[in-house]
Amino acid sequence: MSMISLLVGLGNIGERYLGTRHNVGFEVVEKVRQALKLSFQPPTETYDWAVQERGERQIILAWPKTYMNHSGLAARALLQDTDLQPLQMLAVVDDFNLPLGRIRIRQGGSDGGHKGLVSIIEALETEDFPRLRLGIGPVSDNIDAVDFVLSRFEKEEIKSAEKMIDTATEIALFAIDHHLEEVMSRYNVNPA
Structure with a gap:
């Protein structure tokens, strides 16, 4: 299995969405860039x-400009432009089905x-791409x-959200240098 070469942070562009729950994917990929x-x-x-x-490999970080519900347009363009396969792409997304702070990485x-994942699955015609769910x-x-997803974290949630984003950044950095199975076995735990 190949390693992750493309990190795609899902979110919405524009100042009104900065710091919202839905944009944690953008934030993680930005921290990786930094x-x-x-x-x-x-x-x-x-x-x-x-x-x-x-060396002979590129690491690509990307932020779709298509808004969340059309993330698949950007994901498809990225894979075409970079000649990468879906299994080499890690989508970094928020997940309101997971409690705040829980991180899950899946193949x-x-x-x-x-909706962002719906769009990517439709555009790529596959569910087989890794995702880091926050x-x-x-x-x-x-x-x-x-x-809810377009709201900002409550004051009492900010510390947990920041810790989660930092941990997800660490996971993403690890993922670009290791096989996905190793990443999943190391990080699929509750970081509380």
Whole structure:
């Protein structure tokens, strides 16, 4: 099995979405970019990106500019532009079905009701791509799920959210240098 060469952080572009639960994927990939000290490449129509050359291998970090529900357009373009396969791409996404702070890495699987993953699965015509799911839940009974994911973390949640983002950044950095099975066996635990 090949290693991860493409990290795609899912989120929504624009200042109004900065710091929202739905944008934790963007935040993780940005922290990876900072850790690797990478500069942005000239943007494309569908994504912003940064690249690190590693001998004969490139590590590509990307942020779709298509908004969450159309993330598949960017994922498909990225794979076509880079000549990579879906199994070499790690989608970094929020998951309101997981409690805040829980992180789960999977080889593939269903969309779990996540519109960004729905879009990627439809665009790539496969569920077989790794994803790093970051728990932002649970959704309160008194709020609509859409409003919840577009909200910012409550004051008492910020510390847990920051710890989760830092841990996910560590996982993503590990994933670009190790096979996915090793990443899953090392990190599929509750980081509480």
